[in-house]
Amino acid sequence: MLRSVRQIRQYAPDPVPAEIVEQILDVARWTGSAVNSQPWHFIVVRDRVSLVRLSALRAPIEWLATAPLGIAIVLSGASPIAEAYDEGRVTERILTAANALGLGAGVAWFGTEEHQTAAKRILGVPADRTARSIVMIGRALSRRDPRPGARARGRKARAEVVSYDRWGSRT
Numbered sequence: 667m668l669r670s671v672r673q674i675r676q677y678a679p680d681p682v683p684a685e686i687v688e689q690i691l692d693v694a695r696w697t698g699s700a701v702n703s704q705p706w707h708f709i710v711v712r713d714r715v716s717l718v719r720l721s722a723l724r725a726p727i728e729w730l731a732t733a734p735l736g737i738a739i740v741l742s743g744a745s746p747i748a749e750a751y752d753e754g755r756v757t758e759r760i761l762t763a764a765n766a767l768g769l770g771a772g773v774a775w776f777g778t779e780e781h782q783t784a785a786k787r788i789l790g791v792p793a794d795r796t797a798r799s800i801v802m803i804g805r806a807l808s809r810r811d812p813r814p815g816a817r818a819r820g821r822k823a824r825a826e827v828v829s830y831d832r833w834g835s836r837t
């Protein structure tokens with residue numbers, strides 16, 4: 667199952683039931699973090715106006731407004747490197763939890779510092795916090811990437827990304 671988790675960018679508008687959202691939030695808050703710091707705060711964004719404003723920040727994330735809901739990840743900003751790692755971990759768990767519950771999910775990065783500042787204003791996040799991404803969740807309409815010039819979605823061959831015992835040893 668895990669191997670088939672993909673970035674979804676086209677959603678049906680039906681709302682995600684509150685109990686499903688809570689299950690996903692519980693998976694998220696139980697994610698491990700550096701020294702168990704749990705540097706995150708999650709904003710469940712359902713408000714259409716906010717979603718449309720976030721989607722307008724930059725072209726590669728325009729699709730996000732098709733989803734009924736997103737979970738924005740806000741970090742304390744105290745330990746940027748550890749928090750970036752923790753953010754990746756929690757993002758992946760939200761994606762896999764959504765999939766396990768029969769939904770699709772996809773991450774959108776707000777973009778540059780200026781875009782992040784704008785996103786924080788839209789979501790009412792204090793300026794000293796870090797907020798650079800939102801994970802969209804909903805019923806997947808398609809796995810296709812609707813963006814013009816979408817990249818290939820395959821993966822490098824196992825032999826290209828794996829060594830055994832020492833760098834470059836293929837066996």
Ligand SMILES: Cc1cc2nc3c(=O)[nH]c(=O)nc-3n(C[C@H](O)[C@H](O)[C@H](O)COP(=O)(O)O)c2cc1C
Binds near residue numbers: 671672675773819820
């Ligand atoms: C750090 C990070 C930022 C991402 N930002 C965006 C984004 O802003 N917009 C977008 O459409 N996809 C974004 N993605 C999703 C990637 O494009 C996606 O993981 C990759 O293309 C593989 O997709 P697939 O698993 O469906 O093949 C991001 C992924 C990561 C890990």
